[in-house]
Structures are given as structure tokens and as C-alpha cells.
Amino acid sequence: MAKKNRMSNEINAGSMADIAFLLLIFFLVTTTMDIDTGISRKLPEKQDPNITPPILKEKNVFEVLVNRRNEILVEGENFMQIEDLREATIKFIDNGGGKDENGEECTWCGGARDPESSDHPKKAVISLQSDRGTSYGTYIAVQNELVAAYSDLRNIYANNKFGENFDDLSDEEQKVIKKDIYPQIISEAEPTK
């Protein structure tokens, strides 16, 4: 009796390593380490066709057109290289030449306060229009630069006010900046055929 018990007490663990190796190799082969990253956007809700959209002053709209040859036309007059787009966008948003809808001036704007350009970051709208034949790479590059313009401005503001980068601020502070200081207003028009 005693002998039998002692026998079953010992399981041979010698092949444990082999089994573990087998599993390890299986997981090594099937694993994919890529992390999904990308530019997140929220699509606008479907519009009621009976409602006419509010009319914006032309000076508050920054028009970016991308044609099917992947050329960028800004404000309907000059072709622009992608490298210059960010700076031009920042200049437009941060202009602060007038008042917002509550009659308050933009006290934090560092722009030229040109009365011919945007009134207030809250009123500044970026309108992006592309062609159906535009390549997706260009489209993403333009989107990226526009988003980058906003994040640059938010970063500058966060550094001046809190002495920290935007990403290091608390959620509350980030929310305030996103909503009341530099709200991201990018409107996408239907592409031309």
C-alpha cells in the first residue's frame, strides 16, 4: 500500500520543458506585435436637408483645396507646398483680429490681429475640400498638418499658462483648452467629381 502511494507521488517533470517549448514556439509564431495607431476623427451627423447651414464670414474660413494632381490650393489664390501648410494654418487660427460671439477678444492669441483674417479661434473654420482622384496619402498628409496646427497651438498655450506640455495636463485642463481656447473646427466638404 505504502509503496504504491509513494510511486504516484512523483510525476516525471522531465518533459515539461519540451511541452513549454512547443507552446512557446506556437505563440512566437502567431504573435503580431503591431499596435494600431491612426488619426481619429469624428464624422458629422447626417444633416437635415431642410436646414440651411449657418452662413460664415469669408474671412473666418480657411479654405484648403486639394486637386487630383495632389496640389494644395489655399484660400483660392496660391498653391502651397505641404511643408508650409502648418504655419499658414497656425497664422490663420491664431490671428484673433476680432471678437467671438460673446463679444470677447482673444487675449491669448499670438497672431498678427489682421482684421482681414479670422476673428477668434472659436470662430475660425478650416474647410477642407478634396477631389475624388486625390491620393489618400496626400489627403492624410493634409489632415495631419491641420491637426498638427491645432496641437501646436494648444501646446504653446499650455506651456504659457501651466508651464507644461498639453499632453501632461490633467483631463480637466485639457478639456477646457479643447473646448474654450482652441476648439478644433475642421469641416470637410464633399469632394469634387
Next chain:
Amino acid sequence: MSKFKKKKKGMPGISTASLPDIVFMLLFFFMVTTVMRETELKIKTPKLPQADQIQKLERKSLVSYIYVGKSKDGTAGDKIQLNDRVSNISDIKSFIFSERATHAEDEIPYLTTSIKADMEANVGTITDIKQELRDINALKINYSTRNGSALDNMK
């Protein structure tokens, strides 16, 4: 003499007793980090554009993927893949509805659609997809990109 002999004989083998432990540790690491690829691509693997204003996609279970790229046999035009077959634009709605059916109701507003499109795809195709998504109120989207300088996309 005998002293030397002893030394030679006493060369100890490396103990492999802790080998299973090490292997198990590695095994658990890979088990935890592994993500099984659930779909096989029927179109050419899209060459994703680069961008630097990127966010990580959190909670992969809430993400559905739409692939846009060229077909493998070289026919012209952009092809769309949903799940594991090449589909039409008009299939997107039912695809999203079937994705929604697999989630709890309170998770539905957080469902994100990730568009993995080739750099050379046409914006028209992407717009059609977005229009379909707007129609059924699937508003959260993510343009899948690699981390890098966006200026390289233009070259």
C-alpha cells in the same frame, strides 16, 4: 597527480533545472501579448500612409476594420475588404450592423471603424465609405497610419 585528475572530472554540467521556469516565463509573456490575426487579406496588403498626430487605438474588441487597396490580380480600381472577403461599398452597412450585433448595447457608441487604406487609394473611395458610415450613424472613425513624417506621403 590524483588532485589534478579530480579537478578534470569535476567539471560540472550546467544545471537545466530552471530551464522550464525560464521557458514558462517567456511563454506567458507571449501568451499575454499575442493577438491572433482574425482576418486574412484577400487584397494586396495596404501600404499605410504616415502621420505624426496619431493616437493609439484602445480596446481592440471595439474596433472593426475596413481594408482598402488594390486587388491581387492587378485589376484596376480600389477594392474593399470587410471581414474575410472582397465586398462592395453597399455591403458596409450590413457589415457594421453585424459588428454591432456582437456587442452589448452600451458599448455601441464606442465602436470605432478603422480604415486601413493604401496610400495610393482614391479619396473618392474613402468618401463613399464615410458616407455609408454616416448613414448608419457609425461616426467614430480612425484613419490607420504608421508613425512617421506625413511629408513623406507626398513623395
